[in-house]
Amino acid sequence: MLSAACALLGASRVIGVDVDADALAVASRNLDQVDHVDLVRADVSSLPLRDNSFDTCVMNPPFGTRRKGIDVDFLRAALRLSTTAVYSLHKSSTRDYLLSRAVSLGAAGGARLVAQLRFDVPKLYDFHTRPEVDIDVDLLRFDVDASCHAAPARPLPDATPRRRGARAGGRRGRRTG
Amino acid sequence: MRLVTHNMMRSNVKDVSEDEGYPLIIEASEVKSEECEFNADVIRRLVPKMDYKALRDAAEKVDPESALPDELPDDVVDEALLRKLHHVLLEIHVVEGDLVCPKTGRRFQITNGIPNMLLHEDEL
Numbered sequence: 570m571l572s573a574a575c576a577l578l579g580a581s582r583v584i585g586v587d588v589d590a591d592a593l594a595v596a597s598r599n600l601d602q603v604d605h606v607d608l609v610r611a612d613v614s615s616l617p618l619r620d621n622s623f624d625t626c627v628m629n630p631p632f633g634t635r636r637k638g639i640d641v642d643f644l645r646a647a648l649r650l651s652t653t654a655v656y657s658l659h660k661s662s663t664r665d666y667l668l669s670r671a672v673s674l675g676a677a678g679g680a681r682l683v684a685q686l687r688f689d690v691p692k693l694y695d696f697h698t699r700p701e702v703d704i705d706v707d708l709l710r711f712d713v714d715a716s717c718h719a720a721p722a723r724p725l726p727d728a729t730p731r732r733r734g735a736r737a738g739g740r741r742g743r744r745t746g
Numbered sequence: 747m748r749l750v751t752h753n754m755m756r757s758n759v760k761d762v763s764e765d766e767g768y769p770l771i772i773e774a775s776e777v778k779s780e781e782c783e784f785n786a787d788v789i790r791r792l793v794p795k796m797d798y799k800a801l802r803d804a805a806e807k808v809d810p811e812s813a814l815p816d817e818l819p820d821d822v823v824d825e826a827l828l829r830k831l832h833h834v835l836l837e838i839h840v841v842e843g844d845l846v847c848p849k850t851g852r853r854f855q856i857t858n859g860i861p862n863m864l865l866h867e868d869e870l
Contacts, residue, residue: 581788582750593860604782607751611863617758619768
């Protein structure tokens with residue numbers, strides 16, 4: 570869906586990356602009516618993409634509940650691929666940590682909070698123990714270049730409308746170009 | 747997989763550097779052409795971000811009639827050439843085939859336009 574959104578909002582070329590074949594099959598059907606998007610099946614730990622090939626990366630990485638640190642792995646990879654910005658969704662509880670580590674991960678211009686959301690996550694996987702749970706989620710923007718430095722984070726009004734977070738906690742991510 | 751995507755891709759085989767693993771060799775068994783809207787400005791901005799030699803070589807393989815020139819001017823303004831580049835970058839799709847690592851020969855299958863670049867456990 571993120572790939573479709575990027576294309577519909579005017580990205581001239583978009584590459585959607587996911588490790589899961591079923592997710593890609595669904596994406597492929599959804600993208601039938603959308604131009605400019607290609608899909609690639611790959612794992613974040615061995616991305617088959619050249620560094621600095623994209624202006625922007627937009628992603629919803631796993632939250633790191635199950636595989637600790639995977640959210641940071643996604644950020645590092647996305648920042649290598651992008652020349653301008655990475656927009657990424659993360660648990661609000663990790664906000665301070667990620668903002669403080671932004672530069673060391675590859676965002677020379679730092680990072681800031683763009684929006685706060687709330688995901689209703691139904692039980693999607695075997696490791697989920699509750700039938701449903703609310704998660705506070707941040708949309709963060711990481712600036713790759715020091716010259717487009719991020720403005721300091723400012724408090725935002727409490728969250729936007731609830732959203733069915735089918736992707737929260739999954740292994741998925743999207744890349745755009 | 748369009749050629750604009752192929753141009754961004756490299757081999758992810760272990761111990762293969764970006765230079766050694768680029769570009770991936772295309773061996774296509776099914777290619778299709780799908781028209782999409784031409785926008786000269788988009789193509790003009792896109793072209794400098796491409797590795798032109800890799801694009802030209804790939805185009806020759808999957809669409810021998812594409813006939814791209816050996817070299818491009820610094821800024822492409824000629825509309826006929828922009829349309830050719832548009833066709834090659836965005837309208838040609840490799841539907842089935844393989845991408846091959848130029849260093850190791852490792853093959854990655856393309857199915858329904860999607861290259862599967864997952865490495866096996868013993869390759870990690």
